[in-house]
Amino acid sequence: xxxxxxxxxxxxxxxxxxxxxxxxxxxxxxxxxxxxxxxxxxxxxxxxxxxxxxxxxxxxxxxxxxxxxxxxxxxxxxxxxxxxxxxxxxxxxxxxxxxxxxxxxxxxxxxxxxxxxxxxxxxxxxxxxxxxxxxxxxxxxxxxxxxxxxxxxxxxxxxxxxxxxxxxxxxxxxxxxxxxxx
Amino acid sequence: xxxxxxxxxxxxxxxxxxxxxxxxxxxxxxxxxxxxxxxxxxxxxxxxxxxxxxxxxxxxxxxxxxxxxxxxxxxxxxxxxxxxxxxxxxxxxxxxxxxxxxxxxxxxxxxxxxxxxxxxxxxxxxxxxxxxxxxxxxxxxxxxxxxxxxxxxxxxxxxxxxxxxxxxxxxxxxxxxxxxxxxxxxxxxxxxxxxxxxxxxx
Numbered sequence: 001x002x003x004x005x006x007x008x009x010x011x012x013x014x015x016x017x018x019x020x021x022x023x024x025x026x027x028x029x030x031x032x033x034x035x036x037x038x039x040x041x042x043x044x045x046x047x048x049x050x051x052x053x054x055x056x057x058x059x060x061x062x063x064x065x066x067x068x069x070x071x072x073x074x075x076x077x078x079x080x081x082x083x084x085x086x087x088x089x090x091x092x093x094x095x096x097x098x099x100x101x102x103x104x105x106x107x108x109x110x111x112x113x114x115x116x117x118x119x120x121x122x123x124x125x126x127x128x129x130x131x132x133x134x135x136x137x138x139x140x141x142x143x144x145x146x147x148x149x150x151x152x153x154x155x156x157x158x159x160x161x162x163x164x165x166x167x168x169x170x171x172x173x174x175x176x177x178x179x180x181x182x
Numbered sequence: 183x184x185x186x187x188x189x190x191x192x193x194x195x196x197x198x199x200x201x202x203x204x205x206x207x208x209x210x211x212x213x214x215x216x217x218x219x220x221x222x223x224x225x226x227x228x229x230x231x232x233x234x235x236x237x238x239x240x241x242x243x244x245x246x247x248x249x250x251x252x253x254x255x256x257x258x259x260x261x262x263x264x265x266x267x268x269x270x271x272x273x274x275x276x277x278x279x280x281x282x283x284x285x286x287x288x289x290x291x292x293x294x295x296x297x298x299x300x301x302x303x304x305x306x307x308x309x310x311x312x313x314x315x316x317x318x319x320x321x322x323x324x325x326x327x328x329x330x331x332x333x334x335x336x337x338x339x340x341x342x343x344x345x346x347x348x349x350x351x352x353x354x355x356x357x358x359x360x361x362x363x364x365x366x367x368x369x370x371x372x373x374x375x376x377x378x379x380x381x382x383x384x
Contacts, residue, residue: 016236017367023306025238027366047292050299051275056197057268058206060238065272070280077273085245085261088237092245093257095231103230107378112234114377116314117333118370121340123307130303134296143294147301152308161298169294170287 004072004079010037011064011083018084019112020119022059027122030129033067040067042133050165053158060084139172185259188251191217192244192263199240206240206264210247219251240264332382340369 014032018025026049033039040048045063052062061081068080095102102108135141147161191213199205207229214220220228232242241261248260282288315334316327347354347362377383 046296046299050295055271058238058240061265065269069276085241088241091235096249109383110377111374113382114373117336118373120310120314127304130300134300140297144297144301147298148304151305165294165298166291170290173290
């Protein structure tokens with residue numbers, strides 16, 4: 001049952017364990033949304049991510065809004081979004097109020113070096129799963145490698161890559177397919 | 183009416199900061215200069231704490247800044263202001279997408295977008311790898327960054343635990359398969375404990 005409360009609560013859980021930015025949310029989303037609850041497919045997750053790169057706002061929040069709205073329309077989008085920001089609101093307020101030197105504590109520093117390593121491995125796994133779902137032929141492989149290389153080496157906005165890739169997809173599937181029929 | 187101004191300032195930040203939490207940084211610096219709500223030192227603290235706490239970095243920054251201005255109500259106002267523009271835009275885009283998802287142009291576009299999305303995330307994965315597995319460079323230091331060997335060993339062990347169970351050809355024992363299926367939060371907690379025990383930060 002995908003009640004609004006369930007939607008909200010799932011995203012609270014995801015928000016609680018997303019350490020280190022929007023990309024770290026991906027493995028959590030795959031686990032909770034795709035694998036456990038089947039609320040979306042890997043493909044849809046990638047679609048939301050791609051669009052979320054081009055629209056204003058924090059990517060983690062955008063992805064939550066997308067998934068929420070897919071399941072329960074406007075109210076769902078709002079519920080999911082409020083869910084994902086709620087843990088931050090609570091935890092940061094507590095830290096800001098009591099331990100403003102939280103980041104300097106030795107125990108915290110040690111823990112977070114460890115956590116960052118884990119986040120890296122989780123994202124690596126996530127990339128492999130996405131690769132299997134999105135790279136299906138030579139063209140998609142080229143797009144993936146080209147975007148990755150260009151993103152590492154150049155300083156362009158992700159919007160450029162997303163637009164080019166979208167156009168490449170349209171050219172390949174729609175325009176060239178018509179040529180083939182002539 | 184400071185709440186209104188707080189909401190509005192973070193609404194602007196949320197509207198123009200495209201592409202991830204740290205994109206909010208220049209807007210926050212500008213806000214600090216114009217409003218005097220927080221100093222650049224506090225901004226640096228915000229960044230450090232936001233990286234250490236769960237949740238999207240941009241949201242954490244807004245919450246912290248809002249808290250500095252007006253406590254908990256300030257934190258809530260700033261956060262809602264930040265997420266408002268993106269929620270509205272995404273809801274509209276999602277509606278349009280629903281109506282057009284069977285359109286062949288849309289499907290063709292997504293066929294191209296998905297590998298691009300994967301490529302972008304793979305690139306981000308690379309920078310996460312550098313941050314996680316190397317020591318930050320001291321000022322003026324040149325050449326390749328030094329590798330944190332403890333981190334690399336932990337990474338390899340984590341990868342093995344998470345993945346060996348699912349490689350069919352290896353016919354892994356049942357306990358290994360079970361470990362591979364654990365929720366990511368278990369691995370995160372374990373990594374934090376390992377970090378503390380082995381003093382990863384020193």
